[in-house]
Amino acid sequence: MSRSVEGPVLEARDLRVSYGGHVALDIPHIALAPGELVGVVGANGAGKSTLVNALLGWSRGNPVVGGSVRLAGEEIGALPTHARVSRGLALVPEGGAVFMSLTVAENLAAAAPPDAPGHVHDEAEIEALFPRLRERRQHKASALSGGERQMLAISRALRLGPRALLLDEPSIGLAPRLVTDVLRAVRGLVDRNLSVLLVEQNVRAALAVVDRLILLERGRILAEGPAAAMRDDPRILEAYLGEAAA
Numbered sequence: 521m522s523r524s525v526e527g528p529v530l531e532a533r534d535l536r537v538s539y540g541g542h543v544a545l546d547i548p549h550i551a552l553a554p555g556e557l558v559g560v561v562g563a564n565g566a567g568k569s570t571l572v573n574a575l576l577g578w579s580r581g582n583p584v585v586g587g588s589v590r591l592a593g594e595e596i597g598a599l600p601t602h603a604r605v606s607r608g609l610a611l612v613p614e615g616g617a618v619f620m621s622l623t624v625a626e627n628l629a630a631a632a633p634p635d636a637p638g639h640v641h642d643e644a645e646i647e648a649l650f651p652r653l654r655e656r657r658q659h660k661a662s663a664l665s666g667g668e669r670q671m672l673a674i675s676r677a678l679r680l681g682p683r684a685l686l687l688d689e690p691s692i693g694l695a696p697r698l699v700t701d702v703l704r705a706v707r708g709l710v711d712r713n714l715s716v717l718l719v720e721q722n723v724r725a726a727l728a729v730v731d732r733l734i735l736l737e738r739g740r741i742l743a744e745g746p747a748a749a750m751r752d753d754p755r756i757l758e759a760y761l762g763e764a765a766a
């Protein structure tokens with residue numbers, strides 16, 4: 521059972537990441553409320569992955585990372601990744617993270633710490649969320665489609681009992697129908713009070729499910745707001761929805 525949280529579940533201030541003097545991310549403030557789905561969009565290289573990795577305390581290479589990260593009110597910015605995960609911050613990285621040589625059932629059994637901070641989804645809940653996984657229970661992850669593998673990766677993260685879930689481009693490489701299925705399932709989790717930060721390159725699909733959208737450009741927040749308002753933002757319309765601004 522998760523502790524109740526007042527204020528944001530996840531909040532970062534003055535989050536700054538640089539690689540050899542090149543500032544890849546500079547974000548004064550970002551927050552995720554309980555039961556909120558926030559989308560993060562931006563062009564290639566805008567800093568989307570750098571953002572989720574900095575929140576989790578993980579990186580490729582050797583960046584200099586500064587700033588504060590708070591999870592359920594506790595400062596976690598100086599903790600190693602595994603300690604952040606055990607406190608309830610879970611990441612599904614780009615391309616998912618599953619054991620290819622294990623079956624779906626084995627993959628799910630391999631995740632679930634005894635002292636998870638949030639709600640640990642059991643098999644029945646996962647099968648209700650992603651019915652396709654029920655049919656694939658005894659299949660190896662290597663035999664799954666990209667969409668099924670993404671569903672399995674999200675399910676594994678749910679077995680960790682997260683307070684907040686970071687999803688890095690879950691729809692990449694998926695057929696449109698599966699993009700809808702996966703993002704609808706994510707919305708369903710949020711409606712049951714999970715907090716999710718969703719990095720998405722498919723802006724149209726993201727706008728259909730998120731509460732708020734953040735537009736990153738060169739590591740900075742260029743615009744942010746409720747989905748309904750961002751849908752009409754000329755910077756989103758022109759660059760991402762392929763429509764000329766009025």
Ligand SMILES: Nc1ncnc2c1ncn2[C@@H]1O[C@H](COP(=O)(O)OP(=O)(O)OP(=O)(O)O)[C@@H](O)[C@H]1O
Nearest residue numbers: 539544563564565566567568569570571580581582
């Ligand atoms: N290991 C690294 N070493 C040096 N620079 C890096 C490293 N990782 C990321 N960067 C730089 O940080 C910036 C942000 O990259 P990042 O991967 O976060 O962008 P992104 O928005 O996730 O892009 P994409 O949509 O292509 O995945 C880029 O300028 C990138 O070159």
